[in-house]
Amino acid sequence: MAAPIRVKEGALTEDPVIRCKHLWKIYGPAPEELLRAHGGAPSPEAVRESGHVAAVRDVSIEIGKGELLVVMGLSGSGKSTLVRCLSRLVEATAGEIEVEGEDLRALDEKGLIRMRRQKMGMVFQNFALLPHRTVLENVAFPLEMRGQGRHERRDRAMEVIKLVGLEGREEHFPRELSGGQQQRVGIARSLAIEPDIWFLDEPFSALDPLIRREMQDEFLRLREILKKTIVFITHDFDEALRLADRIAIMYDGAVEQVDTPDRIVMEPATEYVGRFTHEISKARVVHARALAEPLDGRIVDGKAVPGDATIASLGRQLIGTDAEYLPVADSAGVVDGVINRMRALELLFAEDPS
Amino acid sequence: MTLATAAAQAPAGVRFRPAHVAWALLALAVLLTLLRPALPDGIVRPPEWLVWPISEGLNRFFDWLQNDVGFSVVTRGFAAAVGWLLDLASALLVPTRRGYPLPDVVCQNIGLCTGHAIPWTIFAITGFCVGTWLRSWKLGLLCGLTFVYLAVFGQWQWAMQTLSQVAVAVPLSVALGFVLGALAWRKQWFEQVLTPLLNLAQSVPHLSYLIPVVVFFGVGDHAGVIATVVFATPPMVRMTILGLRKVPPEVIESGQMCGATRWQVMRHARVPTARAEILVGVNQVIMQCLAMVVIASFIGSPGLGDKLLNYLQSLRIGSSIEIGVSIVLIAVMLDQLSRAWAEKQPVHWERGTPWHVRHRMLLVWSGLVIAALLATLAHDYAHEIPRRKAISTKDFWDAGVDHLLAWLSAPAAKVRDFLLLQVLTPIRDAFQYPPFLAVLAAVAAVGWAVGGARSALTVVLLIAFLAVSGWWDRSMITAYMVTVAVVLAVAIGLPVGVWASLPRPSRGSPGWWFNQAVRMLGILIVSAVGAAAVVFVLETVVPPTPAVEYSLFLAALAAIAYGIERYTRDVTRDRFLLFLCDTVQTFPSFIYLIPVIMLFQVNDVAAIAGVIIYGTVPMLRYTVEGMRGVPASLVEAAEMSGATRMQKLRTVSLPLALPTIMIGLNQTVMFSLMMVIIAAFIGTQDLGQEIMRAKALSDVGMSLVLGFCVAAMGLAVDHVATRWAAKRKKALGL
Numbered sequence A: 001m002a003a004p005i006r007v008k009e010g011a012l013t014e015d016p017v018i019r020c021k022h023l024w025k026i027y028g029p030a031p032e033e034l035l036r037a038h039g040g041a042p043s044p045e046a047v048r049e050s051g052h053v054a055a056v057r058d059v060s061i062e063i064g065k066g067e068l069l070v071v072m073g074l075s076g077s078g079k080s081t082l083v084r085c086l087s088r089l090v091e092a093t094a095g096e097i098e099v100e101g102e103d104l105r106a107l108d109e110k111g112l113i114r115m116r117r118q119k120m121g122m123v124f125q126n127f128a129l130l131p132h133r134t135v136l137e138n139v140a141f142p143l144e145m146r147g148q149g150r151h152e153r154r155d156r157a158m159e160v161i162k163l164v165g166l167e168g169r170e171e172h173f174p175r176e177l178s179g180g181q182q183q184r185v186g187i188a189r190s191l192a193i194e195p196d197i198w199f200l201d202e203p204f205s206a207l208d209p210l211i212r213r214e215m216q217d218e219f220l221r222l223r224e225i226l227k228k229t230i231v232f233i234t235h236d237f238d239e240a241l242r243l244a245d246r247i248a249i250m251y252d253g254a255v256e257q258v259d260t261p262d263r264i265v266m267e268p269a270t271e272y273v274g275r276f277t278h279e280i281s282k283a284r285v286v287h288a289r290a291l292a293e294p295l296d297g298r299i300v301d302g303k304a305v306p307g308d309a310t311i312a313s314l315g316r317q318l319i320g321t322d323a324e325y326l327p328v329a330d331s332a333g334v335v336d337g338v339i340n341r342m343r344a345l346e347l348l349f350a351e352d353p354s
Numbered sequence B: 001m002t003l004a005t006a007a008a009q010a011p012a013g014v015r016f017r018p019a020h021v022a023w024a025l026l027a028l029a030v031l032l033t034l035l036r037p038a039l040p041d042g043i044v045r046p047p048e049w050l051v052w053p054i055s056e057g058l059n060r061f062f063d064w065l066q067n068d069v070g071f072s073v074v075t076r077g078f079a080a081a082v083g084w085l086l087d088l089a090s091a092l093l094v095p096t097r098r099g100y101p102l103p104d105v106v107c108q109n110i111g112l113c114t115g116h117a118i119p120w121t122i123f124a125i126t127g128f129c130v131g132t133w134l135r136s137w138k139l140g141l142l143c144g145l146t147f148v149y150l151a152v153f154g155q156w157q158w159a160m161q162t163l164s165q166v167a168v169a170v171p172l173s174v175a176l177g178f179v180l181g182a183l184a185w186r187k188q189w190f191e192q193v194l195t196p197l198l199n200l201a202q203s204v205p206h207l208s209y210l211i212p213v214v215v216f217f218g219v220g221d222h223a224g225v226i227a228t229v230v231f232a233t234p235p236m237v238r239m240t241i242l243g244l245r246k247v248p249p250e251v252i253e254s255g256q257m258c259g260a261t262r263w264q265v266m267r268h269a270r271v272p273t274a275r276a277e278i279l280v281g282v283n284q285v286i287m288q289c290l291a292m293v294v295i296a297s298f299i300g301s302p303g304l305g306d307k308l309l310n311y312l313q314s315l316r317i318g319s320s321i322e323i324g325v326s327i328v329l330i331a332v333m334l335d336q337l338s339r340a341w342a343e344k345q346p347v348h349w350e351r352g353t354p355w356h357v358r359h360r361m362l363l364v365w366s367g368l369v370i371a372a373l374l375a376t377l378a379h380d381y382a383h384e385i386p387r388r389k390a391i392s393t394k395d396f397w398d399a400g401v402d403h404l405l406a407w408l409s410a411p412a413a414k415v416r417d418f419l420l421l422q423v424l425t426p427i428r429d430a431f432q433y434p435p436f437l438a439v440l441a442a443v444a445a446v447g448w449a450v451g452g453a454r455s456a457l458t459v460v461l462l463i464a465f466l467a468v469s470g471w472w473d474r475s476m477i478t479a480y481m482v483t484v485a486v487v488l489a490v491a492i493g494l495p496v497g498v499w500a501s502l503p504r505p506s507r508g509s510p511g512w513w514f515n516q517a518v519r520m521l522g523i524l525i526v527s528a529v530g531a532a533a534v535v536f537v538l539e540t541v542v543p544p545t546p547a548v549e550y551s552l553f554l555a556a557l558a559a560i561a562y563g564i565e566r567y568t569r570d571v572t573r574d575r576f577l578l579f580l581c582d583t584v585q586t587f588p589s590f591i592y593l594i595p596v597i598m599l600f601q602v603n604d605v606a607a608i609a610g611v612i613i614y615g616t617v618p619m620l621r622y623t624v625e626g627m628r629g630v631p632a633s634l635v636e637a638a639e640m641s642g643a644t645r646m647q648k649l650r651t652v653s654l655p656l657a658l659p660t661i662m663i664g665l666n667q668t669v670m671f672s673l674m675m676v677i678i679a680a681f682i683g684t685q686d687l688g689q690e691i692m693r694a695k696a697l698s699d700v701g702m703s704l705v706l707g708f709c710v711a712a713m714g715l716a717v718d719h720v721a722t723r724w725a726a727k728r729k730k731a732l733g734l
Helices: A030-036 A044-049 A079-087 A109-118 A136-148 A152-165 A179-191 A210-226 A237-243 A261-266 A271-277 A311-318 A340-350 B002-009 B018-034 B054-066 B072-093 B102-110 B118-136 B136-153 B156-186 B189-203 B207-215 B221-246 B249-257 B262-273 B275-299 B304-313 B315-344 B360-378 B396-430 B436-469 B472-501 B509-541 B546-568 B572-586 B590-600 B604-628 B632-640 B645-682 B687-697 B700-731
Strands: A017-029 A053-064 A068-072 A094-099 A120-123 A196-202 A227-235 A246-251 A254-259 A324-330 A334-339
Touching: A017 A030, A017 A079, A017 A227, A044 A053, A044 B632, A053 A079, A053 A227, A053 A254, A068 A079, A068 A237, A079 A094, A079 A196, A079 A227, A109 A120, A109 A136, A109 A179, A120 A179, A120 B249, A120 B275, A136 A152, A136 A179, A136 B262, A152 A179, A152 B275, A179 A196, A179 A210, A179 B249, A210 A237, A210 B604, A227 A237, A237 A261, A246 A261, A246 A271, A254 A261, A254 A271, A261 A271, A311 A340, A324 A340, A324 B472, A334 A340, A340 B189, B018 B436, B054 B072, B054 B207, B054 B436, B054 B700, B072 B221, B118 B315, B118 B360, B136 B156, B136 B315, B156 B189, B156 B221, B156 B275, B156 B304, B189 B221, B189 B700, B207 B221, B207 B700, B221 B275, B249 B262, B262 B275, B275 B304, B275 B315, B304 B315, B304 B590, B315 B396, B315 B572, B315 B590, B396 B472, B396 B509, B396 B590, B436 B472, B436 B700, B472 B572, B472 B604, B472 B645, B472 B687, B472 B700, B509 B546, B572 B604, B590 B604, B590 B645, B604 B645, B632 B645, B645 B687, B645 B700
Parallel strands: A068 A227, A068 A246, A120 A196, A196 A227
Antiparallel strands: A017 A053, A017 A094, A246 A254, A324 A334
16 A cells, blocks of 8 residues: 555635534533533534433635535434534534624524525425425515515516426426426525525435436536535535535534535545545545645646546546656646546545455 | 333342332232132222212212302303304204394394205205216215205205205314314413323213203203314314424425415414314314214204104114215215315416316306205205105105015014124123222233333323222223124224235136135125115105016116126225224214114123224224335335235234224224113113213213213223334334
């Protein structure tokens, strides 16, 4: 085995839109007292012994503008509770949450409703559509809550319905639609008020694999158009790798690692994260950009590989040459680094560790 | 629990388990019973000093409430409000020339001072249209024909009196139940207060509601409506709580994330999503209201119940049957309509569908109503068919029943005498023999075996109430009747239910032929009676020649038989049984007294037979449901292990279905208790008879205490059965 391959760190490029610090959510008879007794950070044993359950454990995360953060974890890991704390559907026990500089936990009910009416949209796992309303009325629901006029509502709703490709179904009722279509309605509804922040709670988990794939593509397309700040929850590691700018992996209420997919795969921070990455074909996840080394004055011949291509997709090019280094181009086509061909090949032909 | 820990801590050698305590208590009960001749009187029967003057106390309390506190002002005001609503409803519905309850100025200017009841034709048309719109033309036809029957058979006025009471009681019950349910859902302490009250309210027999209502509100239709509202509200409360609680949290969260305020979430998300459950509650309210309005005839509510009571008391079977049919038709119609409403799913119209297509039913309805109004101008019969001009089949039924009785009465009398002398009287004596302390000990044993000290205490306290109330002997008679009825109901319901849920026999096998033969025979009998009734009706209108009559009979027979055969071809046994249960339950319970009185006359045999008919229903229903609920994979696993049919039944299906069957048994006991009380009309000697007497004397305290006695027995059985079923279910992981 060669020396471990290092990859570049992914960093926040913009100001954070959502910032949470030392966030706790504890269920049980007296959560506040428990936190106070342990100086705000009880150990897992202390929580368990006192008969409490810590669904979110000292989580600190920053999410940048336009970033897509995927929160990944198995069921019971606290990912749903975390996103509900961030949208304040659930009151956190302790910690700070700032949304666009505003202290979310300090908002009164009126302020919270205003925030949701203007800035937040959310998609739910089981669609959560109102069964007695048509597609159009479901999509227009948040606008109606906001008190917008009938015609305005209708026009905006039709716009979003078109955006998610449900034109012609606007008079249907939810039960007349397939699962994938129902979730499109859910997505349209969450986008109707043009939110800045978009929460998606396992939106595709209730769909079968082929439809899920299709919906992921659709989601990526919408993301390109809308450029929103997104928090996406999933229990599916492949889905997380496929969609994320950064992934936060949760275990037992705590965040184990927050990083780009490339780094999570190449350098799992904990043994738990490692277990997920174990069976992943790394070459399909890691991008050329992440493997690239600085030019350092080297002059490299040959056709530059795009930085956002995965190593797996470069297989033919890697084998078809015997150069030691290949040039890597950024999105504008300017060569800004090189990758070591042997390292890339190692990744490509890594033996299945199992 | 505490006992178990105590036992664990006790020094070695002293180890006892709940079962031992139960056996010890049972042994005590047996011992006391055996020693009865030697026991002092105070142990055999509740001594005088033990009996509290509860009913006097209650009477004094109500007196104080009425006269000293001035509660009567409130009750009179309330009664007046309900009375006004009733006047309004009956002015619309009942053709009695009673004016609308409006101020004179208004009524003189608009000319609404004389009766302008809605013509029966409009009801029939509306029934047809609403039924068709809610489900299908078949339901529409059922509703339309129900009204036609009521009008043509001269039941209109009574039926409309009953319906106007239902029309006032249902909205009141629904509104009250919804508000209470929503409050209980919101505030936990309120639910904790409400739940035991609901349990009590649903286990007190109908009749016990009537007397306090009479005291506070007097006699008449408004009192009947108030009693009905009190009786019909609990299921609405329950369904509202259930429905609001069952809404998926995601739906609520989605509402919140859409920026809805609390009120908006409630109005736009929670209540509409709980629509189905809430409407099931409405359906139950309607059925309870109808049942209670019929029974409220005992406190002077006019309508079908009142007439039925008159006819029954003078044993005019034909007329009773016609009223019974009216009640059943109305019950089935209201039940099906409200169910169809609960099940109706919104259907979308494509954009650009013209108005007249979207509202086709409304247009059809308006057209038909206009036609009907024109018809009323042309002939009065389209408005109202006078009773003396109405058709009646009562002579037919009377003749048929006489015929049947002539044929059956001798064997029935023999059966009755045998049962009375050889079976029932000894059992009754056996129930009265044990000292009351022995009964308490036995009850405690059962309680202890099921739920330890806590359950034992609960049931003992409930049963001890019987002793304290001073109605111990009467209660034991009630207990005897219920026990006999329940044992027989189980003996009938359990095997039949199990048989019905067995897999369908394959075509051509002996079992299949047997089924077909039974079905054909049933169809033939039903069609023959139906055809005879049809011919009879024709005879009264235009008397045909014998040849025509004969061929008419055959044609009707063939048509009816063909129709039933077509309709029931794919009905499986369990579905047929469930249908039968539904039908039996839509009848007001005292209808079952008609046939049994005719057969056995007035005595315990008739009462118990009537109770069995009604009490078997839940047993059957829950057996079928329980057998259906057995996971198919387990049955398949047993099959693949090479189990025979009987082995599968014995080792897999029955044990797994047993908790559900126990709930059925529990309900059978409840139904039987209620029915035994109602059977008091035909002269039994138990608590029910005393309730009747209390009613006659208008003794509130006494009637309430008697009602509580019945409720105490019911709640004790309920406690034991639900505890046991819950324990079993948990153990089986269902």
